[in-house]
Amino acid sequence: MAVGDVETRIMWKMWFPIVINAIMSIIAYVITVKLIPKLKDMFIKANLFGIDMSKRTSEKVPEAIGVVSGCMFLVTMFLFIPIPFGSSLFNGDFPHDEFVELIAALLSICCMLLLGFADDVLDLRWRHKLLLPTIASLPLLMVYYVNFNSTTIIVPKPLRELFGFSVNLGVLYYIYMGMLAVFCTNAINILAGINGLEVGQSIVIAISIAIFNFIELTGSQWKAHQFSLYFMLPFIATSGALLKHNWYPSKVFVGDTFCYISGMTFAVVGILGHFIPCPRHRLPKFNSRTDKLQISTTSFRYSEMSILGKICVKLFRTLRLIQWHENKDYVLTNNFTLINLVLLYMGPLHEAKLTSYLIRFQIFCTILAFIIRYPMAHLFYDINT
Numbered sequence: 001m002a003v004g005d006v007e008t009r010i011m012w013k014m015w016f017p018i019v020i021n022a023i024m025s026i027i028a029y030v031i032t033v034k035l036i037p038k039l040k041d042m043f044i045k046a047n048l049f050g051i052d053m054s055k056r057t058s059e060k061v062p063e064a065i066g067v068v069s070g071c072m073f074l075v076t077m078f079l080f081i082p083i084p085f086g087s088s089l090f091n092g093d094f095p096h097d098e099f100v101e102l103i104a105a106l107l108s109i110c111c112m113l114l115l116g117f118a119d120d121v122l123d124l125r126w127r128h129k130l131l132l133p134t135i136a137s138l139p140l141l142m143v144y145y146v147n148f149n150s151t152t153i154i155v156p157k158p159l160r161e162l163f164g165f166s167v168n169l170g171v172l173y174y175i176y177m178g179m180l181a182v183f184c185t186n187a188i189n190i191l192a193g194i195n196g197l198e199v200g201q202s203i204v205i206a207i208s209i210a211i212f213n214f215i216e217l218t219g220s221q222w223k224a225h226q227f228s229l230y231f232m233l234p235f236i237a238t239s240g241a242l243l244k245h246n247w248y249p250s251k252v253f254v255g256d257t258f259c260y261i262s263g264m265t266f267a268v269v270g271i272l273g274h275f276i277p278c279p280r281h282r283l284p285k286f287n288s289r290t291d292k293l294q295i296s297t298t299s300f301r302y303s304e305m306s307i308l309g310k311i312c313v314k315l316f317r318t319l320r321l322i323q324w325h326e327n328k329d330y331v332l333t334n335n336f337t338l339i340n341l342v343l344l345y346m347g348p349l350h351e352a353k354l355t356s357y358l359i360r361f362q363i364f365c366t367i368l369a370f371i372i373r374y375p376m377a378h379l380f381y382d383i384n385t
Helices: 003-045 066-080 096-122 126-136 138-147 157-163 171-190 197-216 222-246 255-272 307-318 338-346 351-373
Strands: 049-051 060-062 152-154 166-168 285-287 292-294 297-300 331-334
Touching: 003 060, 003 066, 003 222, 066 096, 066 222, 066 255, 096 126, 096 138, 096 222, 096 255, 126 138, 126 171, 126 255, 138 171, 138 255, 171 197, 171 255, 197 222, 197 255, 197 351, 222 255, 292 351, 331 338, 338 351
Parallel strands: none
Antiparallel strands: 049 060, 152 166, 285 292, 297 331
């Protein structure tokens, strides 16, 4: 076979599934946008609703609508399964390892959709929120072990005199990947509470991953990034449809279901794509007179804090990350969340403006990550990792 024919075959194998995936994602967006309003009353009748505490009205808003976009995401992925593997059925070179990766990834995401919806309905405790993502990530870890089992990391240049060029982490690498699933699901959830923020930040992260994948498609590891795009494009589409209804003023709430499924989706592409006590979330305080959000506060006894806690609080005060009012018995300070930190520096803000600021910050962090990944990579590694 001529070189040109080989290159054409590779390009076809690379781009054809992605193009089909993109078309299916657009269709999923249209269906999800139309489906959500039709299901709102069903959720309210099932007592799955909440009251927006940052609004003057007490209108019932359907909760856990993330299950709708999550189901559409999974349906799109299920229908897409034959596309990248169809031709291999007739050529006799079926890629069983890639097929198992895709099925295991969808199994983990499906588990998190179920567990997230269970959390919205049953209001699970925080220890369950830490345990369940770990269990749901086990199919991913098993597939990674069978197909790759690579636990060696390249050490950055400044540390190579101490640790050498590479270090084999062994079982610690799998512990890290299990913790990654826990982190991703709860990281989406912890920056939440105002209209459009959970979905908005997730879309920014997903778009940044997709951009990274498209850039890396020209490299030797294009299959891993193609695999990631299979998930990111439908996720962006269905999440975009959800954001249309969740943006200020929100007509639906996404619930923990969306946080779970989005976090696990990012964990999937991080683990199988090969690039890679929990505090309660505290809402800002809504001022109904000004229709703005302001910092929420908490109080505690300083004398009852641990030594580590006192050191952290002292550091926060030095860096002016918190307000601090102290009397004889109690300390009053703002809740330690990014939302309250923005309000601390910017002052009271309207909810829509606060969401815009936080999503812009997410975009800034994404740009910074790309700067570290490309222009600055040579400072830490000898090769393009």
